Amino acid sequence: MEKKLWAAVMALLLLVEGCAMRGEPAPESSPSAPAAGTSASAEPETPESPVKEQSASSAPTADPTPESSPSPEVPQKPEQEAAPVPESQPGPSASAQFTKVEVGVDGTFAYGVFALDSEGDLCFYTGDGAGTPVATQVRDFSATASGFYVLQENGDLYFSETGNYQEDQPLTLLYRNSDARRISDSVLTLADGSLLSYNGETSSWDPVDVEAVQVDAGYFGAAVIDAGGVLWRLDRESGALTQIAEDVIHCSYADRNKVYYSDDLWYVTADNTLHLYQTQPQAEAAAFPEEVSAVSGCYGQYLVVLTDGSTLYGGLDAAPADAGVESRAVDLFGIYCAILDGSGEIRFGTLQPGQGLEETLWVAHP
Structure with a gap:
């Protein structure tokens, strides 16, 4: 009888302990964070990017309380993204x-x-x-x-x-x-027409004292048309501006290289005449076309859009020739050209004096 009573007591104790264990709440779990590889803001460690860093002393102060409104935007060195x-x-x-x-x-x-x-x-x-x-x-x-x-x-x-x-x-x-609105090489045009030119040696964005309406830049310099129609040559090493011409409506800049020793500024004046300014004149220019509205030049060659939409190409030693396509915009680099034609489609290929336009690509918008 005593053994039966002891067994009953032990069973009752186990039953009470089991109920207590089942009734104890489990620890709260937080939602799992996204994997680093899938996060849009995940950033691997990389070398410091060449961006001008603003000192902390120039940043505006703000109420450090959590409820305070954000302080005005201050340019900071961005992380790599x-x-x-x-x-x-x-x-x-x-x-x-x-x-x-x-x-x-x-x-x-x-x-x-x-x-x-x-x-x-x-x-x-x-x-x-x-x-x-x-x-x-x-x-x-x-x-x-x-x-x-x-x-x-x-x-x-x-x-x-x-x-x-x-x-x-x-x-x-x-x-x-x-405030950035346009980019040409590493020259930024801001909303008010002011320019910032990136200096790779100091990792700084240096202001240029001009109000620009068009900029075409390269490594060594840039062609800049200001709000008054004056064409300037920007020397990006010194930051100096040199006035080239007045009443200019379009321009194109091309750097020198190891075989072509001049920085060229092609430009169109208000009378739709094509001109060329060279830092190191290469040759006497052949006759340029008339009724030009836009130009792209490179290494002594040019590709122009006329006022009627037709496209001509030529150079210092080559008379203008018809490219056989109407265009809205053109770009020339070496012998390669890109043309946005009159119907809004892209023509790409090579263009050489005496050989005409040899198209290798035609693209309509998807």
């Missing part, structure tokens, strides 16, 4: 059209054309006709012999650390300025 991923954006609308084209080259040294459309989508097209998305939400871009730059609509400026665009390498954030 990748440009918005094109694939994450919706497709183009039926009304989208190309607005800007420039000859470019990728990391494999394949020449092609960069094209920006009215939806802010930037693509790179090569000879096979395939378009590679480069960036979205783009306000402007620049592809020159010295670098590739993409300006976002919010004022973020990205660049390629290797100089040329590479499909498998994200662009790096170089600078942030919400």
Whole structure:
């Protein structure tokens, strides 16, 4: 009897302990954080990007309480970020059209054309006709012999650390300025027409004392048309401005290289006449075409749009010839040319005196 009573007591104790264990609440769990590889703001450790850093002493002070409103925006050195991923954006609308084209080259040294459309989508097209998305939400871009730059609509400026665009390498954030409106090489035009020229030696953005309406820049210098129609040559090393001409409506700048020793400023005056200013004159120029509205020049050659939309090409030692296509905008680099034609489509190919336009690519907007 005593053994049965002891067994009953032990069973009752186990039952009470088991109920207590089942009734104890489990620890609270927090939602899991996204993996670093999938976060849009995840940033790998990289070398410091060449961006001018503002000292902390110049930043405005603010009430440190959590409820205080944000202090005014102060330019700060941005951390490295990748440009918005094109694939994450919706497709183009039926009304989208190309607005800007420039000859470019990728990391494999394949020449092609960069094209920006009215939806802010930037693509790179090569000879096979395939378009590679480069960036979205783009306000402007620049592809020159010295670098590739993409300006976002919010004022973020990205660049390629290797100089040329590479499909498998994200662009790096170089600078942030919400007033930025246009980019040419590494010269920024702000909303009020003022200019900032990037100095690679000091990693600073140096102001240029001019109110610009058009800028075409390279590594050594730039052609700048101010609000009064005066054309200036900017020496990017010294920051000096030299007046070249008045009543100018369009300009094009081209750096010198190892075989062509002049920095060239091609420009069109209000009477639609084409002119050339050279820092080191190379040769007596042949007769230039008349009734010109826009020009792109490189190494003594030019490609122009006439007032009637027709396109001519020529050079210092070559008379103008008809390219056989109507155009809205043109870009020339070496023997390669990109033409935005009268119907809004892209023509890309080579252009040499005596051989005419040899098209290797034709692109209609998707």
